[in-house]
Amino acid sequence: GAVVSQHPSRVICKSGTSVKIECRSLDFQATTMFWYRQFPKQSLMLMATSNEGSKATYEQGVEKDKFLINHASLTLSTLTVTSAHPEDSSFYICSARVGDWSYNEQFFGPGTRLTVL
Amino acid sequence: GQNIDQPTEMTATEGAIVQINCTYQTSGFNGLFWYQQHAGEAPTFLSYNVLDGLEEKGRFSSFLSRSKGYSYLLLKELQMKDSASYLCAVGKAAGNKLTFGGGTRVLVKP
Numbered sequence: 674g675a676v677v678s679q680h681p682s683r684v685i686c687k688s689g690t691s692v693k694i695e696c697r698s699l700d701f702q703a704t705t706m707f708w709y710r711q712f713p714k715q716s717l718m719l720m721a722t723s724n725e726g727s728k729a730t731y732e733q734g735v736e737k738d739k740f741l742i743n744h745a746s747l748t749l750s751t752l753t754v755t756s757a758h759p760e761d762s763s764f765y766i767c768s769a770r771v772g773d774w775s776y777n778e779q780f781f782g783p784g785t786r787l788t789v790l
Numbered sequence: 791g792q793n794i795d796q797p798t799e800m801t802a803t804e805g806a807i808v809q810i811n812c813t814y815q816t817s818g819f820n821g822l823f824w825y826q827q828h829a830g831e832a833p834t835f836l837s838y839n840v841l842d843g844l845e846e847k848g849r850f851s852s853f854l855s856r857s858k859g860y861s862y863l864l865l866k867e868l869q870m871k872d873s874a875s876y877l878c879a880v881g882k883a884a885g886n887k888l889t890f891g892g893g894t895r896v897l898v899k900p
Contacts, residue, residue: 677832707887716877716893717833722885730885766832774820774886781825781832 676700677769679782686757687790693753694785696767702747703769707779708740711764723750757789794891796878801897802868810863810894812878820881823888824852824863827875836863836876865896873898 676699686692696706705724709717721742723729729742741753750769754761764786768779794814802808814822821840825833839845839854839861851864865872878891 705886714895716890719887719889722887764830774881774883778823778835778838779888781834783832784830786830 675778675780677767677780677782679765679767679785681785682783683786683788685788685790688758689756691753691755692757692787693751694765694767694787696750696752696769696782698748698769698780701769701771703750703771704747704773705770706744706750707768707770708742708750708752709766709768711766711784717766720752754787757787759789762787762789794878794880794889796876796891796894798892799895799897801899802865804868804870804898804900806868808865808868808896810865810876810878810896812861812863812891814859814861814878814880814891816859816880816882816889818883819856820883820886822852822854822861823879823881824850824861825877825879827877827893829874833877868898870898870900872896 678697680695708720711717719732720735721729721731723742723744725744725747731737744750764784766784768781770777770779796812823838824836827833837852844853849866854861875893875895877893879888
């Protein structure tokens with residue numbers, strides 16, 4: 674149980690285009706989903722916290738107009754990278770959590786590698 | 791603020807033991823997680839400590855001292871497949887989220 678999927682696993686796009694990444698909890702309903710970004714040989718940096726039916730909470734320094742998050746249901750959250758540029762190339766990982774507290778375990782998706790040319 | 795420090799890299803021999811330390815400074819501490827992450831893959835859960843002491847789970851053990859802001863992950867009987875990054879993550883009550891340390895890359899050699 675507790676499987677989280679992401680789609681696509683890899684995407685290559687041209688500079689200036691938008692890319693949508695889906696995160697799904699397959700066998701459970703997630704109270705909260707998180708979006709992280711990870712650059713090579715670095716750790717996970719939290720971008721935003723997403724709760725179903727409400728606006729996402731963005732971390733300091735993350736542009737909410739550039740990284741659009743929609744959390745339409747308890748099993749699906751999407752991250753859209755708008756007007757992507759080469760510096761947005763990174764590994765994007767989502768996680769899903771049952772429960773509202775930081776001590777509740779987060780289950781991670783397999784990640785999406787975005788390359789912007 | 792929240793500072794989480796762990797060594798960048800460690801090398802050990804197959805069959806040996808390695809201890810990865812993690813120190814943190816935080817307010818509103820809500821437990822500490824250890825995750826394993828192989829290159830290009832998502833992190834997988836290893837352990838969670840919220841009370842002081844040692845939690846043992848097979849070849850992996852994790853220790854926490856809240857007063858010292860200190861945790862370690864102990865990997866015993868190292869296997870080649872244990873070569874990965876190990877991430878220390880602190881749960882924070884405010885915002886109910888995790889903050890990750892920089893990760894420790896462990897290389898297991900034959």
